Amino acid sequence: MFERGKKDNSDKGALDTIDKGSEQYFSDQKPTSNTQAPKTPDRTEAAVIGRSIRIDGDLRGEEDLRIEGDVNGTIQLRNNTLTIGSEGKISANVYAKSVTVDGSMQGDVFGSECVSVRKNAQVNGNITAPRVSLEDGAKFKGSIEMDPAAVEKALSSQPSATKNQKAVDANAKIASRSNIRLSTPDTATVKGEA
């Protein structure tokens, strides 16, 4: 279920693409620099929610997370990166430092730094972030808010965790009485603390 995995190099590439600024998107019809991103020697580990996992509820954490399964509810990784992988299906409002969407996403995305939508992604919802990139081919319906003042206002009003909220964090600490329902088919494996 929650697996420890190496962060995909392609994700790093996506963020590098954003950092190059908007001029690239004017000069290149299709941003292709993902494959040209420099490899970083210190690859960051990211928690992974596997594709056979379904989570209903709130999900919070303090480390990077990659989702290949189904998540319905709310995702908060305020200081970290969230990657919705190509197999990921999200029906949730998402709050993170940076978000990369390569799968299917229904809900609002708040990124305090950036949001990147890959070419195979399908996003139905609103994006609020100071920097937003979208690869040609991506399907997107909704609003993109890039006004720094509006972004700051939206991010400052995001819901905060309360003592009564039950959550699954990226360390896979699963509260036995939480409102999280984990569907783990026979093929699913659970790694980490439970």
Added chain:
Amino acid sequence: MIARSVNLARIEQPEKFNAPLFRSLVENLPSRERWVVLDLGAARAQTISLFGQHNSRLDIADLADEVNELNALSDPQLARNVVEALLPKCKDEATDLVLCWDIMNYLERPALSAVMSRIAARGRNGTLVHALIFYSHTHMPTRPGCYVPQEDCSLLDVATHLDARPAPRYSPDDLTQCLADFSIERAMLLSNGMQEFLFRL
């Protein structure tokens, strides 16, 4: 047959063309502190980048897949509800600019009226609508194309479909009737056979 050949060429080499009214819009973007832009077409990186530089909110409707559904609606009230559901939520902030790049050519008159009346309802006095209408050519691709703003304020026509169908070739009078809440501010015939319109609410 000729139309098919033209489209094939466009697919192989996207056509860049000057759109003076669009250029004037882009040059005028710094005049406002904030823009709320509604794009009826598909999301493109360059469009996001362009308006991202001007403290904007960009609403993407991407109506291309809904054209047939909209054209099939005969009941005005139902059409109104469907259009409202297809457009991104207004969020209590009036739309300043609407990009109608190609989608108008694919909407039949009742559907076009329904869409534009809902857009007018979310606008304000002075809301602008920029539209590209097939004018000289008798045929157009079977599906709405994609137009990409370039750094020099020109537009790139990225045709994605080979097959052609007859173009409605809406006249200014047709458009005036369908866009009852808007008036034509300016219109220009472009080198690629399209007519560029700027409407004002």
